[in-house]
Amino acid sequence: MAAGQRRHAVFMEKMKIVVPCLFGLESIAAGELKRMRMEDVQTLNGKVTFLGDFSDVARANIGLRTGERVMIELGRFPAASFEELFQGVLSCPLEDYIGKADAFPVKGWSLNSALHSIPDCQSIIKKAAVERLKKYYRVAWFEETGSVHQIRFSILKDEVSIMLDTSGAGLHKRGYRKNANAAPIKETLAAGILDLARVKADTVLYDPLCGSGTFLIEGALRGFGIAPGISRKFAAEGWAACPPDVFKAMRQEAMEKIDRRSGFVAYGGDIDPESVLLAQENSKKAGVSGRIRVEKKDLTDFEPQSENGVIVCNPPYGERMLDVKQARELYRRMGEVFASKAPGFPCYVISPDEEFEQSFGRKANKKRKLYNGMLKCDLYMYF
Numbered sequence: 001m002a003a004g005q006r007r008h009a010v011f012m013e014k015m016k017i018v019v020p021c022l023f024g025l026e027s028i029a030a031g032e033l034k035r036m037r038m039e040d041v042q043t044l045n046g047k048v049t050f051l052g053d054f055s056d057v058a059r060a061n062i063g064l065r066t067g068e069r070v071m072i073e074l075g076r077f078p079a080a081s082f083e084e085l086f087q088g089v090l091s092c093p094l095e096d097y098i099g100k101a102d103a104f105p106v107k108g109w110s111l112n113s114a115l116h117s118i119p120d121c122q123s124i125i126k127k128a129a130v131e132r133l134k135k136y137y138r139v140a141w142f143e144e145t146g147s148v149h150q151i152r153f154s155i156l157k158d159e160v161s162i163m164l165d166t167s168g169a170g171l172h173k174r175g176y177r178k179n180a181n182a183a184p185i186k187e188t189l190a191a192g193i194l195d196l197a198r199v200k201a202d203t204v205l206y207d208p209l210c211g212s213g214t215f216l217i218e219g220a221l222r223g224f225g226i227a228p229g230i231s232r233k234f235a236a237e238g239w240a241a242c243p244p245d246v247f248k249a250m251r252q253e254a255m256e257k258i259d260r261r262s263g264f265v266a267y268g269g270d271i272d273p274e275s276v277l278l279a280q281e282n283s284k285k286a287g288v289s290g291r292i293r294v295e296k297k298d299l300t301d302f303e304p305q306s307e308n309g310v311i312v313c314n315p316p317y318g319e320r321m322l323d324v325k326q327a328r329e330l331y332r333r334m335g336e337v338f339a340s341k342a343p344g345f346p347c348y349v350i351s352p353d354e355e356f357e358q359s360f361g362r363k364a365n366k367k368r369k370l371y372n373g374m375l376k377c378d379l380y381m382y383f
Contacts, residue, residue, distance in 0.1 A: 014053060015073075017072060018049050018071045019047060019048045019050075019064065019067040020067070020069060021066055023370070023371050024371060025188070026046065029192075030048045031195075032063070033050050036056075038050040038052055054241075054243055058234075061166060062227045062230055062250050064171055065188065065195070068170055068171055068172065068188060071165050071166060074097075075089070077091075078159055078160070080115070082115065089128035089132070098149045100133075101143055102146040102239075104133075104142075104144065104149045105148065105151065108121065115158070121153065121155065125153055125162070147238035149235075150164065167236075171228070171229060172186050173232070174221075174229070184211060185215070186214075186373070190218045191218045193348055193370075196348065196381070202263040203264055205310055206311045208269045208337075210279055210294060211275050212278040213294060214282075215312050216266040217282055217292070219264070220264060224260055225259050226254075267293050268294040268295075271298050303341060308345070310348070311348070314349075315351065329359075346383050348382070349380045351377060351378065352372070354378075360380070364381055367380055367381065368381070
């Protein structure tokens with residue numbers, strides 16, 4: 001079958017799609033994909049998989065709030081030696097996606113496996129990919145001046161997965177946060193916490209320690225039904241294997257779901273004037289500044305502007321900006337302020353401090369383990 005014919009066939013086939021996500025957010029990402037009506041959604045450690053075509057690839061890239069990227073799995077096989085790795089990659093249908101002039105760099109990771117050297121694994125996978133494509137295209141070398149098809153690999157307990165990254169830059173890069181304060185929370189993690197907090201179109205959201213405004217902005221995107229990737233580009237848009245209008249169609253679909261008439265509104269405060277300016281600038285870039293109010297304000301000056309609302313925050317803590325003693329004093333003040341000024345408001349606070357509840361003054365109704373970067377945290381949930 002000729003390359004063009006084979007690629008047309010790929011358009012019509014269901015591919016296995018892999019969506020890595022932060023540990024603790026797997027079920028939330030799976031819920032998003034199920035609401036998108038994706039087929040055969042499976043939840044695994046650190047990732048979610050589903051079956052789909054390029055329309056589903058585009059829909060997931062544009063619409064996912066908690067996924068880190070969207071990848072097509074080309075092959076999965078055991079490998080405890082470089083020869084097994086080479087032969088496994090050699091069997092992957094790379095030519096279905098990668099053209100003769102396309103670039104195909106390699107990156108990935110290995111954990112608890114015999115093949116632990118990342119540079120060596122990259123070299124072997126690249127060599128096998130070149131050999132496969134040389135045989136298919138009948139050329140001796142590849143100029144790699146075309147569109148980028150990033151090959152990603154994962155090796156866990158000697159089980160190899162070879163994937164193509166359709167996203168390019170990670171999905172947390174929405175485009176609105178060009179600048180951030182010293183310790184911003186990742187957009188995908190913020191979105192997951194807001195999902196757990198059940199932020200909806202009619203929510204009044206408060207973050208009295210808002211930093212550069214990530215919770216406020218992600219809440220507004222969610223409240224208005226704005227797809228987080230609607231304004232950015234993705235790697236697969238430049239692929240010959242991807243139908244030319246599929247991303248355009250999915251963006252139009254996402255546009256039709258936006259509801260600016262929702263009652264969502266958010267209030268933020270921060271003692272640092274630079275953070276306040278950043279939050280204001282970022283909300284403008286995100287196109288949601290009309291419903292977000294951010295002021296320079298100390299925590300003790302927190303005053304709810306509504307009878308009902310949800311408080312979500314990521315306070316500074318020992319490993320990040322304050323020493324442990326200062327952080328716990330801040331937690332104590334938070335507990336007092338929220339209890340006295342917003343006693344009926346649900347409250348969600350992420351912290352790595354195992355003694356947070358003692359400082360805050362109340363035992364959480366529920367806790368959930370999450371990772372803020374490499375830092376193991378708990379989300380303390382008060383209803």
